[in-house]
Amino acid sequence: MTDEPRLSAQDMIEHLAPVLSLRVRIRAVTTLLAGAAGAVLVGTLWWSEPGPLPGRTQVAFALFTVLCLAWAAYGGWLLTRRVPLFATDRVIAAWIGLAASLATTALVTVVAVQRGTGAGLALAVGGLFAAVALALALRAHARRAALLRRMHELTGGEER
Incomplete structure (x- = not known):
């Protein structure tokens, strides 16, 4: 018997697995940047349209902006994970x-x-x-x- 502290299986898994692999970090940054760029692009197009837009066009711009922001938020969330x-x-x-x-x-x-x-x-x-x-x-x-x-x-x- 040794007096060494015993690691649980969960502790061993966490020590074996990197927090975020390079591939996952690249994917997260790409998703964050693409989502943010898409939101800025769609928002700029929406804002710069002259005159009042039809209702369905307003809905389309809002939908695409929300979807881009969802991808940006996902990329940001993924980058902050430490487990x-x-x-x-x-x-x-x-x-x-x-x-x-x-x-x-x-x-x-x-x-x-x-x-x-x-x-x-x-x-x-x-x-x-x-x-x-x-x-x-x-x-x-x-x-x-x-x-x-x-x-x-x-x-x-x-x-x-």
Whole structure:
């Protein structure tokens, strides 16, 4: 027997895993900058439009600004994490992507119907994007669940 302090399995996992790998940091910075740049671009276009804009145009500008800000916030949140994420970042990104594809599909479909061009193409393309985003969300949830199950096995069910 030794008098060395014993590390729990959770402590060992945290010491083995880097806080944020270089790849994750690059992804986070890219997401933060792209979201912020998109919000600035869309906001500038919205602000600089002459005269009163139609209601659906106002909604579109607001929607795209909110989506860009969501991506920027996600990138910022990811950069501030100091603990293993166990794929939480992928789950959040997948849900933002799904929300963006559904909102964009709804907006484009409304515009297509109001213009009289029919909703078929808008729904087909939007449905494809939404289906891919949903598949990614389900895969992210499954990956997170597998990682959490593995952590639970390694820690023997101990809670921190």
